[in-house]
Amino acid sequence: MNSSWVWGRICKSKYEMVAGYTNGKWNVQPDGHTPAGSYEWFRGSKPKVSWYKVVWNGWVIPKNQFMGWLIAHAALNTTSKLVGFGVDIENKCCICALAEETTEHLFCERAYSKRVVREVNKMTSWNYPECGVLNWCMERTGTMLQKGIQNAMMLSLIYQIWHQRNKYRNEKTLLCPERVAKHIIEEMRARVRGRDKMQMNLVDLEWLKKMNLFE
Incomplete structure (x- = not known):
């Protein structure tokens, strides 16, 4: 058959x-x-991982969730990782060429990434550190909405930095950090606009206004 x-x-x-x-x-x-x-x-029973609430929450855009999942599993195909698999390529960062392209370098150490973080912080009154990824979000305090949005912003930031890395690698073009930061903020504003404001309490609404995410 x-x-x-x-x-x-x-x-x-x-x-x-x-x-x-x-x-x-x-x-x-x-x-x-x-x-x-x-x-x-x-x-079969499987223990819950510490990062699941960061990645799998309703405020995060699916494409950004996938990036978070890759980061959590150390599965992002940086050039250092590909070299470890035996691929014959240069493993230096394609943007700064100052260090090996690892996950830590991409999102925590590289000057371009730090500038993107600074711009997002400045435009939103956020306090995301220049040297931190998933662990920072797991330690956040605040309401469920506040933690969810901060997680979503962090994963959006990661996605956009990776996107710019790929764009520069393939096309040798790179957006300035200010424009990348504006794109991240607009993405989050769109998520907020899609939610019912009547279901948000006054504390969350004031927080959204402070973060420059509520129009």
Whole structure:
């Protein structure tokens, strides 16, 4: 029988699920069977990672979430990482050429990235440090909205710096830090505009105005 891979995998999963039953009863959930419970049992329990609330929150744009996921897994294909895989390329930073292109150099050490951070801080009254990425956001205080927006801004900043790196590498063009910062802020303003202001409390609204994100 020439069935598709998907159908074959479904059939295989059916037989694997048999291990969860004895005498016609679902052993894992004594009070009754649910699809969610079956999935959790089949997948196995996994501990929550410390960065999940930073990356997977509703204020973050999906493309920026993917960048955060890559950073958290140390999976960003910097030139240093590619050289480690055996790729024959120059591993110096393509913009400053002063150091190896590592994640730390890209987002914490390079002068261009620091200038972008300074501009965002200046335009929004934010206090994101020049030398910090995911760990800083995990230590934030404030309401859920405030922490969510700060996480989203941080991941937007990371995405835009990586985007500028790729643009310079391929086209030898680079936006000035001020324009990159403005793009990040406009991206966050658009996210705020898309939310129902009636569901925001006065503390959050005042904070948004202070951050120059509420029009």
